[in-house]
Amino acid sequence: MLRFLFRRFLGAVVILFLLSIVTFLLFFGMPRDPALLMCGKTCNPTSLANIHHVLGLDKSIPEQYGIFLHNLVFGSNEFAQGPCPAPCFGYSYHTNDQVWSTLLDRLPTTVSLTIGGAAVFLVVGLGTGMIAAWKRGSLVDKVVTAASMVLSSMQIYFLGPLALAILVYQTHIFSKPAYVDFTSDPIAWFDGLIIPWVVLSTIFASQYTRMARSSMIEQLQEEHVRTARAKGMSRKYVFFRYAWRGSLIPIVTIFGIDLGSLLGGAIITEYTFGLPGLGHLAVDAVSFSDLPLLLGVMLFSATMILLFNIIVDACYAFIDPRVRLS
Numbered sequence: 001m002l003r004f005l006f007r008r009f010l011g012a013v014v015i016l017f018l019l020s021i022v023t024f025l026l027f028f029g030m031p032r033d034p035a036l037l038m039c040g041k042t043c044n045p046t047s048l049a050n051i052h053h054v055l056g057l058d059k060s061i062p063e064q065y066g067i068f069l070h071n072l073v074f075g076s077n078e079f080a081q082g083p084c085p086a087p088c089f090g091y092s093y094h095t096n097d098q099v100w101s102t103l104l105d106r107l108p109t110t111v112s113l114t115i116g117g118a119a120v121f122l123v124v125g126l127g128t129g130m131i132a133a134w135k136r137g138s139l140v141d142k143v144v145t146a147a148s149m150v151l152s153s154m155q156i157y158f159l160g161p162l163a164l165a166i167l168v169y170q171t172h173i174f175s176k177p178a179y180v181d182f183t184s185d186p187i188a189w190f191d192g193l194i195i196p197w198v199v200l201s202t203i204f205a206s207q208y209t210r211m212a213r214s215s216m217i218e219q220l221q222e223e224h225v226r227t228a229r230a231k232g233m234s235r236k237y238v239f240f241r242y243a244w245r246g247s248l249i250p251i252v253t254i255f256g257i258d259l260g261s262l263l264g265g266a267i268i269t270e271y272t273f274g275l276p277g278l279g280h281l282a283v284d285a286v287s288f289s290d291l292p293l294l295l296g297v298m299l300f301s302a303t304m305i306l307l308f309n310i311i312v313d314a315c316y317a318f319i320d321p322r323v324r325l326s
Contacts, residue, residue, distance in 0.1 A: 005314060012306040016299060023298050024065050027291045034093045034289040054080065055093060068295070089299075090292035094284070099296040103278065109179045110277035113200070113269065114262040116193055121201035121208060122255065128205070129212025134239065136217060144209060151206035159199045160272035167195060177273040196273045200266065204258065211254065215247035222246065249316065256312030257305065264301025 035051040036043065052058045056067065068090070070076070075086035081096060089099035132144040167174050177195050180188040219225060220243050228238045267279035274280075278297055285293040 005310065008310045008313060012303075012310065015306060016302055019302050020068075020295065020299060021065070023295055024061065024068070024291075027289070027294065028061055034291065089296040092293045093290045094288040094293070099292045102281065102293065103296055103300055106276055106278050106281050108181065109275050110263060110266065110270070110279065112179065112182065112189065112193055113196055113266055113275060113277060114259065116197040117200035117204070117266075117269075118255075118259055118262065120197050121204035124201060125205040125208025126212050126251070129209040130216060130244070132209065132213040133216035133220070141213075145213070148206040148209040151202055152210070154203060156199055156203060156268045157272055159202060160196075160269070163195050163199050164273075177275065179275050179277075196269055196275065199272075200262075200269050208251065208254075211251055212247065215250050216243060219243040219246040252312055252315060256308040260305035260308035261301070263304040263308075264297075 035048055035055060035057060039048050039051055049058070056064055059067075071084065071086075071088040071090060073086060075084055075088045077083045079091055081091045081098070084090065084098060084100075087100055089103075091098055092102065095102070128144050128148070132141045135141045164176070168176050174195055175191055178192040180192050182189040216239075220239075222243070225238055225242050225246075228242050229235070233241075264278060266277065267282055269275070270277040270279040271283055278300065281293065282297040282301075284290070285297055
């Protein structure tokens with residue numbers, strides 16, 4: 001197990017290294033010059049050259065990338081804004097704030113959105129999927145399957161404004177979505193995120209419903225399940241004791257990827273509801289050609305996805321005894 005996890009960890013480091021290189025090269029392929037955005041309306045060649053020098057953009061791309069890696073691992077005291085301890089992504093071109101501090105400030109919003117949305121779509125998706133598999137071929141199964149197909153075709157940028165129009169501006173059932181720190185006011189925190197949770201879970205729950213149903217039906221055809229039924233065990237016992245555990249393998253795999261992606265920033269959801277999370281920050285980084293901020297968001301998001309993939313792989317053997325990691 002430890003050898004397997006060590007190999008996965010090394011693989012994750014290599015992927016992050018390659019991703020940082022690709023992001024660096026794509027940034028310098030962009031037609032926009034971040035120095036022009038900072039120079040203002042009274043920009044002249046002297047001011048532009050000075051900004052390039054301050055940002056380090058007058059150095060070669062390999063040299064800039066080497067400095068970035070060094071600062072990321074060891075930190076730096078050479079920034080004009082002040083010391084930057086490791087992990088140092090530098091300072092934002094647009095706000096002049098330290099990138100790592102900015103990521104940590106936006107993280108609670110994304111974590112709150114992710115945990116609440118994931119709890120809802122996992123419970124609803126698995127629950128309805130298991131019911132559909134249990135009632136296979138019945139009217140309940142057909143209704144659940146049809147509803148999941150319709151909802152899975154919906155998009156957040158359609159459901160989000162629709163939910164705001166009906167639930168906030170017309171009926172006034174809920175207040176306008178906003179992030180409030182949980183420790184300061186738990187009720188306001190819940191009230192401000194309930195609509196984003198519902199919208200986010202609607203899209204994901206429909207996918208998990210179809211996945212749970214198909215996975216459960218497949219498990220019910222396995223030899224060990226049929227053997228248990230032949231030994232006289234009840235259908236309910238076999239369903240929950242044997243088939244249910246085996247059906248979790250593909251679900252846990254997708255859930256790990258989805259959870260890592262959401263923790264890296266639910267871009268459409270955060271932008272639709274104006275939530276100041278990592279996804280919203282990623283859009284701002286692209287809009288302002290902010291290389292340090294863009295690298296910070298990209299590497300943090302990729303780290304979350306890779307981390308949860310490793311956790312999911314480690315959980316396989318505990319979920320299904322037939323799986324052995326080597």
